[in-house]
Amino acid sequence: MLLAVAVAVAVAVAVGLPVVPALRHRLLRWALCRAAGRYRRRLEVLSGDVCPSQERRLRRLQPPGTAGGSEDFRRRHALGRRHPDAEQEPGWGKVPPLRPWALLCSCWGTDPPLQGSLLYLDTLHAAFPQALAPGGTALLSWGAGAPRAPAGWPLPTLYCTPAEAGAVASRAAALRVQLLFALRERALRVLEAGLPTELHDALATLRTSWPGLAQDLALGKLSPQPGLPEDTRGRLQALLAPDAARAAELRAECGRGFEGIVQRLWPQLQVVVVRSAHGAEQLYCDALCQADCKGLPFYCPFYQAAGALLGVNLWPEEPVPRFLLCPDWAFYEFLPCPAEEEPQTVLLGELWEGREYGLVLTAHPGDYRCRAGEVLRVAGFHKQCPVVEPVRRESQVLSVRGESIPEERFYRSLCRAVGMWPGARLVDYVCVESALLGASSGACAPHYEVFVELRGLRDLSEGQRYKLDQCLQEDFPIYKSFRFKGSIGPLRLHLVGAGAFPRLREALGSPLPMPRVLREERLLQLIQGTVIS
Template identity: 80%
Template sequence: MLPVAAVVAAVVAVAVAVAVTLRASSALRHRLACSVLLRAAVRYRRRLELLGSEVGLSQERCLRRLLPRGTALGSEAFRERHPLGPSCPSDGALAARLPPLRPWALLRACWGSDPPLQGSLLYLDALRAAFPGALARGGTARLSWAPGRPRAPAGWPLPSLYCTPAEASALPSRAAALRVQLLFALRQRALRVLEAALAAELHDALAALRADWPGLARDLELGELSPQAGLAEDARGRLQALLVPDAARAAELRAECAGGFEGIVRRLWPRLQLVVVGMAHGAERLYCDALRQADCEGLPFYCPFYGAAGALLGVNLWPEEPAPRFLLCPDWAFCEFLPCPAEEELRTVLLDELWEGREYGLVLTAQPGEYRCRAGELLRVTGFHKQCPVVEPVRRESQTLSVRGESIPEDRFCRSLCRAVGLWPGARLVDYVCVESTLLGASSGATAPHYEVFVELRGLRDLSEGQRYKLDQCLQEDFPIYKSFRFKGSIGPLRLHMVGAGGFVRLREALGSPVPMPRVLREERLLQLMQSSIIS
């Protein structure tokens, strides 16, 4: 608990800052808000250091908050009374349960438990320390699509950071939302941060830039939004009112795009310092790697948060490191872990009982009444900060391929696929999904159970049968059990299909909600969409 004098001083400071901001210019309001938020971040950072020195006790307190009032269970009794539950009800993006931005809310965050606010405060503090100038007013552009439920930007307590209108993210069309946000980002030449809720959204927005840069340049020059599918006239009118003609910026966009797209992001925004993505691991890593190698060449990528089942669990305090790793905050959720490989007795270990270098399945109690849910996530412990474990996500259990119990995880399948693509001269993997033949029904024919894989490639227009077989061969080399089943004939040969450009963009829109890309399709309608996009 903070000293009373410090609390009173903080109350006065916040109250004065708020009073002044009501009369100040927008630039001054931004600076004052920055100062207040960063002070709150420093206070919570100190508290986190204290919590990290007594992880077991912090988790016990967290558990008591999540149990009904008057329940006096400790973690041992809690685990005995509540058996391991089913999978968590949500496995999508982080839920946007945002507290009000009032002085007392900020102060309460310094010693209470408010993960969305505390996470954003830590993000702003880490960003300021590693990238001076990244918190400039209007210096961040956000690319995000969330038509059903809003997703908060990483720096949501400081809305003056953003130059892109929040309304654009709620448009019913994903393509229209990303195009509008891209247009507003292009207006701001002095951009410092490019933020995307998912790496796939940044990937698709830059693909739209490649495909329609003349149209975007025209909109910039005229200061208007072109009519487009998915953009209603009333929304178009409100968004267009925020635009002004900018012929000079339009000419710059034309000149840079005419020169090619290698490193285009740094050429369009020469003061850009980094790219922030809501997820850079698992299914999204493929897009991050592609962006680093081409459009965003030379820029660091920072993934600030780790969450599962809609709950915020950890924060990345090291924005300059290339591989994201996350400190699990002990007062945000009650976490348990199942050691991998699974032991005979399904006995979980707690946050202060983890071993560095081991992998664990995550079991989560983050909401009252939702006890001991399996999050379907596997984590690897990479180290410790004080007593708090630092982890990296490994894979999602729901994205494991299996038609005979052979169990091929998504991360290892992706490595085998990338190895096979490397054997096809000139080819580069853009995207992929897999299907187990059971989803095909009668259309799979009378063959043995098998996998069907849909890929989008650059550098190749067709694949020979010999090249297609390379993937099956790589899987047999990497997975002895799969090879054994293939030799016995109980698993049939893998079938590989090439998908045309835009097929995976349509798939992401058809998903209907902003979730990490599913690498194993489980719905027939999504399979049919992929089948309609096959070109070879």
Template identity: 75%
Template structure:
């Protein structure tokens, strides 16, 4: 019997206490087999898959008693000696205004003997989330966890050894050093080259949809040079790629004229469905989030470059805390099961009546089809934080709500208290762009005129919108006014303020190709794309790219 089949058969026959012993044995064997990557990979994969099945069964059990799961999680978050119970907790701690550091994220745990062993009894959210992801991925795409079968696209300048979505290093064909380059554009191009070198990819993984979007833009603009590098097995010098790092990475490349010719032929055919054509064995594209501003890229990828491939977002993460997991990798609309033992969650119904605003409901008290604002307790001493997230209940997995993210409250536009939500503004913008013949919206960002300071002039407070379009090089005055008209039609409060003159006319600016990639580089760290800009230094970056 083959080693993989033997290990799988052995693991399928055990559970409970024996699981810990077998996992320990498999991981220990891998430690002493550094010179046998295929066998080491199969054994580690078998151990992780067995542990992932254990965690899936644990989730199913937790899903039958949501209330007690929430109480257990709350007890672990409270200091010793504090009276337990959600009712006493809510009476003692009033809701705070917002969560701290909304973009930080818990790192994925490294694959270690102790971490895997600990998961056999109790796993913290990050580790349990990874194992549930592996279970869903492997069950839906059995060949997804192939040795060197996953390419990772993502910029991690401060964490050179951060793994991808799976703590199994042999899964990735991408050198970890490539993610840690000082410039985002250099990191993504190098990772793209290594991905192109591996024709037999099964999974393409991007930490953020905007990173995959920019990688494919780099492919569109620079495929001829990439093909040259592939043919010669070289790595062209570029800004942000130190010479000593370039030498180490180039040593991992192998000249491949056949693959270079294939790249040229496919790119000359066009870029619709290019991902599946370049990697014919690819099964799934995995992305880290679809919340808020990332949805624009997610939808664009589904329609064009990734056409015909499932896009799978495995987790729901808010304010850096892991809250839910997506158990349905092939579904076109990401939905997440809120796991009862990952964070203590409360919810305010939307829209809330004035007297109901401080009366939260708990995880087991939600109604299907309703929208709720999330109140989060995910870390010790950070109690009842308003997460700035609105979600909708799409259904239930046993007792656990299945939710879809709707909007981020921090990304609403407001210069007079009118509050235009980001997803509704995007719909109005897309409607306006649809009235411009030949135009296709690629990206956008909004600025409230208060950020402009003295540069806003003497006009009334207003919005300034920066858009990147394809198929249109200039905007007439009539076209510029279309967006303001659409907003007035879609938002009566905005129309009222415009009629009174207390909000001035919207100003629309067209930026050049690649402007938003430069903006994301200037942000200095990989974060979900904001749709309302609130930093003056970033405003200067996008203003410098205006062409009309």
């Protein structure tokens, strides 16, 4: 029965047979959920004994006829450097349309993007029964010239957002257009974003531009804007229709303020889905949960590193995202933290709960034993399979004298300092090591420069600025020692104006998690040009 329905639906969709849209959506959803259930049962079996699964995956990743198992593989190949795609966008980029047989093959195949999306749809439907309604999901995701596949891409009728809107070259224009299409649909069940920064910046656009958005809704038009080509604007505008009632509702709700605005604009919304919600993106999730998205659960379904999909979150209602590392998606190795002088990796079945490990991946043929540049904490186990929490990115460590301050611990120190500034709330921040400044840093000892955007405060006294340096000294004894010796100079803190960080994210050129330590001079010059104090 499953095979017959799946084939019929997939073929009908592929060849464009005249199927009633609502019926097509329900049939395809049913078939996808059945396929997901089958793979979920298989995953339960694989999780019961991860070692054979890992050995099979490793054999598929090596050239045909390669002899030996994981021990021989580790002897033949030395540990690689950090993977060049370690900072690649989350998710898996552009995914081709679902082919008629792909759904069936997914039941016993090893295609992580398809299997990951099937597990996402199954998990989302189980936790939020109305979440898979046709046209009930709005997408806020920028693809830098090519649309990125949404989390539920095998079920395209899920989305009310035109794919072309996410492919606009301008990030700001793409998010504004997608926001307008989301505002048309009062009955949204799911609001999905590729990154929390994209949702954060789209809602910032709502705060500043809601009169113009309301006018566009009332007239059924798409206003000209920088970065939106006229031919693209014409095609997207053809999909709009005047809606004076919805425009009036938008004006009324925005006129009341913006706390909880998401739930008020979309009263049937059940969940906010973000593809990455850890590390540098946690700041935006916290800000959204406290204000615009107050009262709504956040669900981060996937864990990705080094350009590969590695894990899935099967617990959408838990506040801290945890990911099951799927044993047939990649061959995993782990370096215990802190690092040893002669590092020896351990395998998926050899981890200890509560410990931290650096991730080493073999996820693609030819890319063997690449350091992913990520540190994970083992939060528990599902049968034998580890459930992990991402801790930090190794590329985002501050160090001018070898003191090594990780991004998540610097963030905690910064939040503690901001708490000492009456009325201040942290909006965003980046750091720079003084070596990047060159001669402009002056003839002083190496130091950090920190650029922050605050709400509720437009200037700081020298004493207040020093609080951050003081917090770092209290939290990091090695930093305090270097400061006492004078080999590290005092931290310099700069306030930037509103809108500085969206411009910085646009300048990154691709949808990456926010870098907390800038390594490029052009990005440094951009943020320096926005300093107000």
